[in-house]
Amino acid sequence: MPVRDLEQISTQLESTNSKDRMLALASLREVDAEQAVPLIKKVLADENLQVRSMAVFALGIKQTPECYPILIKLLQEDEDYSIRADAAGALGYLEDERAFSILVRSFYEDTSWLVRFSAAVSLGNLKDSRAYEVLVEALDSEETVLQQAAIAALGEIEAVEAVDRILHFSQSDDWLVRQRVMEALGNLPCQKSLAALEYFSEDPTPQVAQAATLGLQRLRECI
Secondary structure, eight states, X not given: OOHHHHHHHHHHTTOSOHHHHHHHHHGGGGSOXXXXXXXXXTTXXXXXXHHHHXXXXXXXXXXXXXXXXXXXXHHHHOXXXXXXXXXXXXXXXXXXXXXXXXXXXXXXXXXXXXXXXXXXXXXXXXXXXXXXXXXXXXXXXXXXXXXXXXXXXXXXXXXXXXXXXXXXXXXXXXXXXXHHHHHHHTTSOSHHHHHHHHHHTTOSSHHXXXXXXXXXXXXXXXX
């Protein structure tokens, strides 16, 4: 992007109007990461929570070596739970295996379910098999959203040994949970997954049936 345009974005990020600052952040989508990150950093401590959230998310998309330590610091030290959750989510986008132990710690120690949710999702994004025990334990959570995150993440790390535990949720009254089960099974090639996906491809809830059908197609290609 021309220097002149970058200067305009930089100026807009200093606007007193939060909508202008959010529009400026949005305009960085087409900007090279090396050019975008210094501009994103300008609003990481913005007074407006939405602006801060957008900036943190952007660090997961516009990836430079500088992004990882910034996100780790936010996850570990920021006082706002939503920013910690955003940082955990952005670390998943980075897919940097160095974040594994820190995400695990956040899952166990953070008091916010939203941060724990984001940490579980990102553990799946890392596709690190070491997350298995953490994610299986998350299946016992009283928070349905944490269960959903764990189910999806177990699929992401291809934990075939977790199929029986995941199938336990296939009878849930919550169709979103059943959908997550079908999506996970589509990444877990075994006969039990195939049988379940065939059965739920006829589920009365369209979203569940579609997820099962897509998962079935995926498994048939690799079994």
